[in-house]
Amino acid sequence: MAPATADQDAGGNGRTLAYGAAFAEALGQVMESDPDVFVAGEDVGRAGGVFGSFRGLHERFGDMRVVDTPISEQAIVGLGTGAAVSGLRPVVDLMFMDFILVAMDQIANQAAKLKYMFGGKATLPMTITTSAGAGLSAAAQHSQSLEAMLCHIPGLKVVMPSNPHDAKGLLISCIRDDNPTVFVKHKRLLGLQGSVPPDMYEVPLGAANIVRAGDDVTVVTYGRMVHETLSAADALDAEGIGCEVIDLRTLQPLDIDTVVEAVRRTGRVAVVHEAVRFGGLGGEIASQIAEAAFDYLDAPIERIGAPFSPVPFSPALEQMWVPSAATIGERIRSLAAA
Structure with a gap:
């Protein structure tokens, strides 16, 4: 779609x-x-x-x-x-x-x-x-x-x-x-x-949204991490790294076609989610990208998620636990240089 x-x-x-x-x-x-x-x-x-x-x-x-x-x-x-x-x-x-x-x-x-x-x-x-x-x-x-x-x-x-x-x-x-x-x-x-339009309208299920264009790295994300990723992309743009950011919106069914098409253009991809990285949705997305676009990849797929621990109660620890714009930017910067 x-x-x-x-x-x-x-x-x-x-x-x-x-x-x-x-x-x-x-x-x-x-x-x-x-x-x-x-x-x-x-x-x-x-x-x-x-x-x-x-x-x-x-x-x-x-x-x-x-x-x-x-x-x-x-x-x-x-x-x-x-x-x-x-x-x-x-x-x-x-x-x-x-x-x-x-x-x-x-x-x-x-x-x-x-x-x-x-x-x-x-x-x-x-x-x-x-x-x-x-x-x-x-x-x-x-x-x-x-x-x-x-x-x-x-x-x-x-x-x-x-x-x-x-x-x-x-x-x-x-x-x-x-x-x-x-x-x-x-x-x-x-x-x-x-x-938000005042009338009723539908956003189709299973259709991702390209919220930012870029030529160097494709970043696939959803939910709150869309905003952290966009902040990271703004900072990276000043360094000459152009991020294409895809907001999945629907996670199941997954709009993998839009993701693969973007990856074939940029050759580099990162998947970002707030959930714990191990066993997270990023692993499935990375696997499908590897199956459909392996020959187009110029670097390993980057997965960014929370560490393998319960969510901390402490505000300071919780802030460290959730992927931030700074963390996302650092990982994408390394990916772009790979």
């Missing part, structure tokens, strides 16, 4: 929204247009969600469509799975990405497998929303990025938008999709301002 360009993504008519507000606007517009859509999760109703992402929806749609649930992730995803297979379009929220582990049987063995087990005759249009990432000193049990685990499960689609425009468009696409989708917000991006 051809990637959208930055120009295609900028049509907000001068209107800006925060990432979290764009998420809430998308959800409200879809609920207005489709009575089969409802929301369920811990504190999504009167409290508006732990980070305010669902604020205002309960006042508009009431208890029947914005449902506060008990503290049971198994029950939340089970509710969503049953509702979806019965013809509704549930959006179920798991407060923190860490908590998907509590509901993995429902996610991996029930929701993801149902369409296959019924020979494609059933649909399961459920969207799971959750918040991931470090940076708030939320410690080891509330700061993980576990997207690689979800991408390993056939039957799921996984998105991780980096900006308000994509947050709105990808959420609408997820809710309208007839398969189980996981929409991952990064907690540190919820206040990020960006151009």
